[in-house]
Amino acid sequence: xxxxxxxxxxxxxxxxxxxxxxxxxxxxxxxxxxxxxxxxxxxxxxxxxxxxxxxxxxxxxxxxxxxxxxxxxxxxxxxxxxxxxxxxxxxxxxxxxxxxxxxxxxxxxxxxxxxxxxxxxxxxxxxxxxxxxxxxxxxxxxxxxxxxxxxxxxxxxxxxxxxxxxxxxxxxxxxxxxxxxxxxxxxxxxxxxxxxxxxxxxxxxxxxxxxxxxxxxxxxxxxxxxxxxxxxxxxxxx
Amino acid sequence: xxxxxxxxxxxxxxxxxxxxxxxxxxxxxxxxxxxxxxxxxxxxxxxxxxxxxxxxxxxxxxxxxxxxxxxxxxxxxxxxxxxxxxxxxxxxxxxxxxxxxxxxxxxxxxxxxxxxxxxxxxxxxxxxxxxxxxxxxxxxxxxxxxxxxxxxxxxxxxxxxxxxxxxxxxxxxxxxxxxxxxxxxxxxxxxxxxxxxxxxxxxxxxxxxxxxxxxxxxxxxxxxxxxxxxxxxxxxxxxxxxxxxxxxxxxxxxxxxxxxxxxxxxxxxxxxxxxxxxxxxxxxxxxxxxxxxxxxxxxxxxxxxxxxxxxxxxxxxxxxxxxxxxxxxxxxxxxxxxxxxxxxxx
Numbered sequence: 105x106x107x108x109x110x111x112x113x114x115x116x117x118x119x120x121x122x123x124x125x126x127x128x129x130x131x132x133x134x135x136x137x138x139x140x141x142x143x144x145x146x147x148x149x150x151x152x153x154x155x156x157x158x159x160x161x162x163x164x165x166x167x168x169x170x171x172x173x174x175x176x177x178x179x180x181x182x183x184x185x186x187x188x189x190x191x192x193x194x195x196x197x198x199x200x201x202x203x204x205x206x207x208x209x210x211x212x213x214x215x216x217x218x219x220x221x222x223x224x225x226x227x228x229x230x231x232x233x234x235x236x237x238x239x240x241x242x243x244x245x246x247x248x249x250x251x252x253x254x255x256x257x258x259x260x261x262x263x264x265x266x267x268x269x270x271x272x273x274x275x276x277x278x279x280x281x282x283x284x285x286x287x288x289x290x291x292x293x294x295x296x297x298x299x300x301x302x303x304x305x306x307x308x309x310x311x312x313x314x315x316x317x318x319x320x321x322x323x324x325x326x327x328x329x330x331x332x333x334x335x336x337x338x339x340x341x342x
Numbered sequence: 343x344x345x346x347x348x349x350x351x352x353x354x355x356x357x358x359x360x361x362x363x364x365x366x367x368x369x370x371x372x373x374x375x376x377x378x379x380x381x382x383x384x385x386x387x388x389x390x391x392x393x394x395x396x397x398x399x400x401x402x403x404x405x406x407x408x409x410x411x412x413x414x415x416x417x418x419x420x421x422x423x424x425x426x427x428x429x430x431x432x433x434x435x436x437x438x439x440x441x442x443x444x445x446x447x448x449x450x451x452x453x454x455x456x457x458x459x460x461x462x463x464x465x466x467x468x469x470x471x472x473x474x475x476x477x478x479x480x481x482x483x484x485x486x487x488x489x490x491x492x493x494x495x496x497x498x499x500x501x502x503x504x505x506x507x508x509x510x511x512x513x514x515x516x517x518x519x520x521x522x523x524x525x526x527x528x529x530x531x532x533x534x535x536x537x538x539x540x541x542x543x544x545x546x547x548x549x550x551x552x553x554x555x556x557x558x559x560x561x562x563x564x565x566x567x568x569x570x571x572x573x574x575x576x577x578x579x580x581x582x583x584x585x586x587x588x589x590x591x592x593x594x595x596x597x598x599x600x601x602x603x604x605x606x607x608x609x610x611x612x613x614x615x616x617x618x619x620x621x622x623x624x625x626x627x628x629x630x631x632x633x634x635x636x637x638x639x640x641x642x643x644x645x646x647x648x649x650x651x652x653x654x655x656x657x658x659x660x661x662x663x664x665x666x667x668x669x670x671x672x673x674x675x676x677x678x679x680x681x682x683x684x685x686x687x688x
Binding site: 158337340 | 439
């Protein structure tokens with residue numbers, strides 16, 4: 105069984121988790137604006153609790169996005185430093201996938217009934233990061249019905265794939281605060297769901313088994329929003 | 343002690359290995375100037391993204407060039423401020439985690455202390471005490487320096503930094519970012535005497551600066567001579583660049599000389615991006631010679647942001663036993679005089 109340490113700082117939450125066979129150890133805190141102060145101490149605490157050092161690990165995993173740009177970079181920065189220092193492979197895990205998996209684990213009834221979850225994070229600028237996922241169990245855990253994207257909430261609400269569901273789905277994540285999403289009628293709605301490193305562990309283990317790990321240098325965040333409308337300057341001559 | 347220095351406070355990713363016994367072993371820099379040029383200034387989000395792509399390859403590069411393996415590195419120094427907060431976080435996160443992974447101490451370094459100590463990397467370093475003119479895109483400060491961490495602010499810009507004034511004047515003349523080198527180049531073709539720009543605040547006592555009036559004066563002069571497309575003819579642009587540069591240089595020189603006279607010091611160091619300006623160096627050499635004082639500066643590549651100055655400054659403090667915990671803090675603003683002295687005497 106691979107020994108994996110996962111961490112996530114993509115939202116206001118800061119989390120670290122470690123997997124050793126069936127055993128998991130984790131930390132989760134709401135730590136808005138204090139990720140740099142909390143992350144490494146939390147890594148140290150979890151390793152100490154396990155009685156391990158970095159040398160005992162087989163791989164590192166991180167919430168690779170989408171999420172807060174600055175948060176993603178703090179998480180990946182720490183991952184890059186740790187992975188480079190100990191020559192460990194790195195696996196990036198989708199924050200939206202981790203939220204869906206965590207929700208299904210906490211509410212197995214929705215998994216049993218085959219209810220898809222529509223995960224939405226606030227992307228600011230009147231947009232959400234979102235994906236539509238359904239439970240499959242091991243080994244893949246989740247299937248993506250609608251791939252992760254950044255869209256205005258009104259476009260999410262108008263998606264045929266979403267409309268077709270009627271009320272047969274669950275809405276999770278803070279992105280659901282947008283009034284444009286109120287036209288949708290999910291069976292259940294839970295805005296207080298955050299990405300958590302604990303739920304990244306099974307996904308990371310799967311990705312590692314699939315050969316998706318990369319060296320530290322190649323690990324990069326998935327921002328989704330890459331075309332930002334910074335204004336280019338107007339030149340007069342030349 | 344061998345220290346890896348990491349600088350990511352703005353738009354340059356700088357790495358270096360400094361050894362307290364053997365001096366600077368290697369350094370590497372990736373400048374994002376081209377990335378930001380189209381926007382006429384640094385776009386913080388783009389800068390932060392790029393730092394995260396460049397850091398590890400540059401760390402590998404400086405280690406290879408210095409033929410240094412991981413177990414030969416004793417500590418890591420990263421820039422903890424002042425600067426762009428998102429950019430600082432990248433270097434601080436990677437640096438502190440790398441130190442944790444290697445089981446060595448890490449220290450957050452003050453960016454301006456790095457600049458201030460950069461002349462120490464030269465063959466003939468200045469000796470304490472001295473007066474420092476820190477002059478860059480974000481700072482224009484005169485500081486009395488008794489030793490490392492013993493800083494007293496004598497004066498600073500009340501509005502724009504000198505480097506910022508260069509950038510803005512460059513934009514008015516349709517020149518690229520960063521403005522300093524472009525203004526300097528254009529000024530070479532400028533005719534002395536065609537324009538005389540005001541020297542702000544030189545008639546007043548004190549050691550503060552102000553560059554916003556000069557900026558307005560430049561804007562008005564450009565507008566007055568503008569052709570149909572909004573820009574003066576080529577020669578007039580060069581004349582304006584010349585007059586602008588002379589005004590900034592002589593303002594800085596007058597205040598430096600005044601600071602030396604007021605404090606009785608005989609040594610001035612200039613540091614930061616604007617200290618690369620050739621005219622400023624010439625003017626200070628001439629002006630200070632008259633009062634028997636000397637000016638020191640870093641080589642050109644260490645005037646602008648770089649990892650070598652962070653490795654050096656960090657090394658001095660690490661040798662004195664200072665280091666930071668894994669609870670990393672970076673600061674967008676960080677007054678220089680809040681730094682502790684090198685040896686904590688208590």
